[in-house]
Amino acid sequence: MHILDDPAVSRPLRQLLSRADRRDPTPEEVIRAQARAVGTAGRVSRPPAEVVEAMVGFEHRFGGIAYKLIVGNPITYGLNGRPTARAAEQGWAFKGIVDGDLTWGLDVLADGRVAVDFGETVPYRVLCRSVEQRLENDALLAELRHRPHRSFEFRVPNDVVPPITGIGLPPVCTEACGPGLLWWVGDELAFFAELGSWIHEGMDRWNLWAFALRATEVPDAREVPAFGTLQPAESDWCYLCGEPSAAGRPCAPALAN
Numbered sequence: 001m002h003i004l005d006d007p008a009v010s011r012p013l014r015q016l017l018s019r020a021d022r023r024d025p026t027p028e029e030v031i032r033a034q035a036r037a038v039g040t041a042g043r044v045s046r047p048p049a050e051v052v053e054a055m056v057g058f059e060h061r062f063g064g065i066a067y068k069l070i071v072g073n074p075i076t077y078g079l080n081g082r083p084t085a086r087a088a089e090q091g092w093a094f095k096g097i098v099d100g101d102l103t104w105g106l107d108v109l110a111d112g113r114v115a116v117d118f119g120e121t122v123p124y125r126v127l128c129r130s131v132e133q134r135l136e137n138d139a140l141l142a143e144l145r146h147r148p149h150r151s152f153e154f155r156v157p158n159d160v161v162p163p164i165t166g167i168g169l170p171p172v173c174t175e176a177c178g179p180g181l182l183w184w185v186g187d188e189l190a191f192f193a194e195l196g197s198w199i200h201e202g203m204d205r206w207n208l209w210a211f212a213l214r215a216t217e218v219p220d221a222r223e224v225p226a227f228g229t230l231q232p233a234e235s236d237w238c239y240l241c242g243e244p245s246a247a248g249r250p251c252a253p254a255l256a257n
């Protein structure tokens with residue numbers, strides 16, 4: 001079933017998808033007839049059967065979705081042009097998602113994970129454990145970014161899962177969490193950590209936001225015990241707002257809400 005027709009999706013995701021555009025997906029027979037694979041040496045061949053099935057399954061479930069999130073360029077899902085799989089670092093992958101906020105195409109791996117390949121000079125990174133998880137992330141972000149928030153950041157060595165315990169945090173929102181995206185969401189407070197970069201001095205830089213219903217109640221992440229060992233610093237730039245953030249104060253657009 002296409003996710004736009006699925007009544008079982010979560011409330012935030014239903015809300016996000018309710019304002020999504022629906023474009024024509026690539027027909028299954030076109031995928032089966034035209035799919036090709038480009039190997040590591042550039043040799044073109046028929047893709048393995050499981051890769052074709054992954055493409056067909058992806059297009060059936062997600063093909064044609066388009067929505068705007070942060071910057072305003074659409075985030076699109078679907079096999080555009082001739083379906084082409086490529087031997088990526090972590091297995092066969094195809095370009096199935098264009099992230100309008102990154103203005104970059106994302107890899108959908110044959111096992112369903114979502115990764116980003118910025119080219120040879122930047123290590124390949126898996127960001128999401130599934131396409132649905134990525135959508136759940138975007139749905140929460142679409143909802144919570146309009147709440148008052150403060151922006152922080154922390155660093156861990158490359159590929160180390162940030163050691164964050166539940167102390168002082170709302171419940172983990174498992175549906176939205178993946179290798180590069182972490183969520184804790186309650187009725188009043190929420191926290192969101194997103195892997196921002198991984199190219200400097202062997203360190204991963206994560207952005208971290210604290211959200212609250214009211215501007216006066218936005219927590220200082222540096223005082224939340226769960227983040228203590230990470231020693232977060234307040235950011236001077238908020239990527240959600242695309243603006244500088246003032247020390248000690250929630251973002252100005254949020255104050256207007």
Ligand SMILES: [Zn+2]
Pocket residue numbers: 149151238239240241242245251
């Ligand atoms: Zn902001």
